[in-house]
Amino acid sequence: MNELIKTFRRDNGQIAVDGRDLHDFLEVETKYSDWIKRMIGYGFSENVDFSVFLKNEQDATAFGGIRKITDHALSLDMAKELSMIQRTEKGKQARQYFIAMEKQVINGFKIPQGYSEALRLAADYAEQVDDLKSENKQLQIPALLGNAVAGATESIPVGTFAKVLAQNGVDIGQNRLFKWLRSHGYLIDGGRRHNAPTQRSIRLGVLEVRESIIATHHGSKPRFTPLVTGKGQQYFTNKFLKSPVAQ
Secondary structure, eight states, rough: OOSSSSSSETTSSSSEHHHHHHHHHHHHHHHHHHHHHHHHHHTOOOOOTTEEEEEEEEESSSSEEEEEEEEEEEHHHHHHHHHHHHSSSHHHHHHHHHHHHHHHHHHHHHOOOOOOOOOHHHEEEEEEHHHHHHHHHHHHHHHHHHHHHHHHSSSSEHHHHHHHHHHHTTOOOOHHHHHHHHHSSOOOOOBBBTTOOOHHHHHTTSSEEEEEEETTEEEEEEEEEEEEEEEHHHHHHHHHHHHHGOO
16 A cells, blocks of 8 residues: 555655655645744744755656656654645545654654554554553552542541542442441441441541531431541541452
């Protein structure tokens, strides 16, 4: 399969894009000399973003049937920007092609031959980036959680602690955290003191209780609000970091 847009290697080994071939592919109506002059005016520098060269073109009216025309060797970055500036479907195709080509050059692979291969390579690269981002996020969670609770001294409600965990990458909400605390023996499960801290958690100093009286149609009754102490915030954070089951 032929290249979507002609490219070649410059003397310094870098991949360059043929300016006239890009102009033809983008189906720009303005003649090449006027178009490239206007594009260069966007802030591109000669011998940095592009270089000028002469090439032969078949012309039956010229002496010997050949005439010299001016062309430009564009860097991949410049070619991508020019493609984006056009704001056309052709421009979008060209930009995606150059992005895929660039990634292949960086990773030492072959240059994609054609648009369909470029799209496939671009999709593969995007998937790799997503995987790396996900892995990096998981590696950051311990540090984020540690910073979030480091030096905590004030007791906070279980629901607030669940938000701290969620905001720092642990996928757990208030209801799931309450359930986990009950199933692991930190909160009483059922009865008059449902969700109050157990003697174990009080003895460890990780939970405490705030008692209040609420009025109902059947009279008043006590309400027990469990609070996670500063020590408890660090204690449970370590639990969640060490055991995926905790999440």
